[in-house]
Amino acid sequence: MEPDLFIRGNILFADNAVLKTTDGVNTTIVAGNSEKSGYKNGQNALFYPLNSFTQISPSHIVASDTWNNCLRLINRETGETSRYAGNCKYSGYKDGTIEAQFNSP
Secondary structure, X not given: OEEOOOOOOOEXXXXXXXXXXXXXXXXXXXXXXXXXXXXXXEOOOEOOOXXXXXXXXXXXXXXXXXXXXXXXXXXXXXXXXXEEEEOOOOOOOEOOOOOOEOOOO
């Protein structure tokens, strides 16, 4: 949970497979699906699960997609989610810029 850089006065938080923002009264889904989990990029992204995140700018968030073993980039302005780092298919320990591997980041 941390202050939302995109919407002043709001708080961002991870809730299982969903990243949400709230002002304390209204809650909005930023990315993910509260009905199902998995792996899918794009505007209807799926996470399995989304446990932690960091805002790298007001419009971009890097999220830890734990059991998909990768980091995902969320663009708040377009709703697009894409792979940021890691393989997203295989767990392991491997350095590199393209085929890095993580074990439940």
